[in-house]
Amino acid sequence: MAILNEAWRGHLDGCRKLVEAATPYATCGTLTRINGLVMEANGIKLPLGSGVRVSVGGSGAVVEAEVVGFHGEKLYMMPTDDVFGLAPGAQVAPFEASHARPRVGERIFARRRAQDRAKHLPVGEALLGRVVDGAGRPLDRLGPLNTGEMRSLASRPVNPLQRAAIDRSLDVGVRTINAMLTVGRGQRVGLFAGSGVGKSVLLGMMARYTAAEVVVVGLIGERGREVKEFIEQILGSEGLRRSVVVAAPADTSPLMRLQGAAYATTVAEHFRDQGRQVLLIMDSLTRYAMAQREIALAIGEPPVTRGYPPSVFARLPQLVERAGNGPEGGGSITAFYTVLAEGDDQQDPIADSARAILDGHFVLTRALAEAGHYPAIDIEQSISRAMHGLVKPTHFELVRRFKQLYSRYQRSRDLIAVGAYAPGGDPLLDKAVAMYPQFEAFLQQKMNERDNYEDSVVKLHRLFDQAL
Secondary structure: OHHHHHHHHHHHHHHHHHHHHOOOOOOOEEEEEEEOOEEEEEOOOOOOOOEEEEEEOOOOEEEEEEEEEEEOOEEEEEEOOOOOOOOOOOEEEEEOOOOOOOOOOOOOOOOOOHHHHOOEEEOOHHHOOEEEOOOOOEOOOOOOOOOOOEEEOOOOOOOHHHOOOOOOEOOOOOHHHHHHOOOEOOOEEEEEEOOOOOHHHHHHHHHHHOOOOEEEEEEEOOOHHHHHHHHHHHHHHHHHHOEEEEEEOOOOOHHHHHHHHHHHHHHHHHHHHOOOEEEEEEEOHHHHHHHHHHHHHHOOOOOOEOOEOHHHHHHHHHHHOOOEEOOOOOOEEEEEEEEEOHHHOOOOHHHHHHHHHOOEEEEEOHHHHHOOOOOOEOOOOOEEOOHHHOOOHHHHHHHHHHHHHHHHHHHOHHHHHOOOOOOOOOHHHHHHHHHHHHHHHHHOOOOOOOOOHHHHHHHHHHHOOOOO
């Protein structure tokens, strides 16, 4: 009885502190200008990232927005909804992030940190098998989420010294990646590709066949039709069962696209903190950067690198660094980010910046796709930076020999095609020519075919007639 009374007393004290920190007064401002994507308001002072509601005439409807900048007494806001119907002088009122109701026995923290005051969205087991938008609203018409767990979109940076090392491989079900470009738990990899080379199919294969416990898919800035196709045809019912899909298509506001990427990462962090192995797939990192560029240019930030303002390159590592391993003995987030190489330009500013902050890059080329080679992964241009610490020395040596012979054949391809190649002059090239059909068959895989990690390694050894 005494213990119960003590628990209730502590609970009431915590609730009292939360109430004391709240203000009973609501300060409102007025809408003075809408310039493109940016709304300006006077008469109200709020910190960056705060949420506001703008009243739409006398209908009672509101438009949600977020503070993205200020200048003197002016407040710059970016809407998450359509601004149709807003009039000069509309009321601008702040709203606090919603939090889960305090429970008896749980420690109540004062919301002093910026992360606590940021927007909170639903997380938890109820999201598995569901499709939601960037604001946590269901898109699949399966009813409400029915979860009481909420989590801030802004997370505290993880101490790099407390992260567990990448020392265990993750089975993704794709033979080329498992055997030639082994990915570890907690690794962050970029898929560099142009349009129409099969990156969505590859992502769907990994989502269906991976050994990870939970899959979180963020579809950021994609076409609405593509979102439906990815969920129904590529991901399928089997893949969706253990997945959470966050969709923020191209027709949503740039702020909603940014929020969708942050929300997908937040959901993945929630499952990682539970000790689970999570696969995070985000398509695409380029659309995320473009959304940030739209916002930055709208509020007057100067473009410096091929039309991209500096804030874009500051945002990318902040998002990517949230993925990875948790503390020793905890869960992990293995992340795949697609990067659009426009016109197959690998020197695009976003592609170049992403390549520097990720733990590897897989390049999908149009030449392989046009030749019917799927998945169209160019193993010569691709690399997994954590692979050397994940595989055995014999496995690594076979990968080196594979790439050596494969590259030698590719460099001599024109000579072979015109008949200028004469066997016997170069023993290494002779072996490459003899083994190339086997190499090509090994690197190709059907969409509905799964190859686990062990089988992939065994097939690589058999390719060179070497026993495990």
